[in-house]
Amino acid sequence: MIRVALIDDHVIVRAGFRALLESQTDLNVVAEGATVDEGIALLDALSIDVLVVDITMRNDSGLALLEHATRHHPQVGCLMMSMHEGMTYVHEALRRGALGYVTKAAAPDELARGIRAVAAAQSFLSSDLALEVPGPNHAGLTPREIEVLVLLAKGRQPKQVAADLRISTKTAYVHRSHLLEKLGLRSDLELYRFALAAGLLSLETRHD
Structure with missing residues (x-):
């Protein structure tokens, strides 16, 4: 049974999510809270597997609770939910440090799927966010391009990638250009999304 805590400042939203989750035989909502302080207290007092947090609350940022959980309760998986799709x-x-992100516009079953993924230490983006991507090998990437992709997805700049891989800065930029062209992407953020969806980022990488 996966033990879940819900943190959202809207009572009616929490009630709806609780009803949805408790209809699942493997999910148990053990606690609810409306503020960051309440979330911290629940983390300190209870055994929780997955913390589901609204990213934007009236007087709080769910990101503050996320950072507390990541720092002080690393065994708890965090799934963010929000009306924000950007x-x-x-x-x-x-x-x-969040392992997943579900928008409130996503299909109802995606919250349950996201919780299960996060409980298993897997990444999850709701389908309105996630890229539908093939595995990196099927995308025609070379082993070197995959290495470059992972480093760029971790936030490394091409000059840093060059130093890490002992290649020239020009070559690093060429690899980046080839990645964008092969994958039909336009930015480092989209490369990050591809790497995440393709399972190329380890749990440790996502916490960098």
């Missing part, structure tokens, strides 16, 4: 919010949540 990748800026998603990227920031994942950068700070």
Whole structure:
């Protein structure tokens, strides 16, 4: 049984999510909270497997609770949920240690799927965010391109990638250009999303 805590400042939203999750035989909502302070108290007092946190609350940022959980309760998986669909919010949540992100516009069953993934230490993005991507080998990437992709997804700049792989900076930029062209992407953020969806980022990498 996966033990879940819900943190959202809207009572009706929590009630809806609780009803949805408790209809699942493997999920148990053990606690609810409306603020960051309540979330911290629950983490300190209870045994929780997955913390589901609204990224934006009236007087709090769910990111503050996420950072507390990551720092003081690393065994707890964090799944962020939000009305915000912009990748800026998603990227920031994942950068700070969240394993998953589900928008409130996603299909109802995606929250349960996300909780199961996070409980298994796997990444999860709701389908309205996640890229439908093939595995990196099927995308025609060379082993070196995969190495470059992972480093770029970790936030390394091409000059740093060059130093890490002992190649020239020019070659690192060429690899980046080839990656964008092969994958049909336009930015480092989209490379990050591809790497995440393709399972190329380890749990340790996502916490960098």
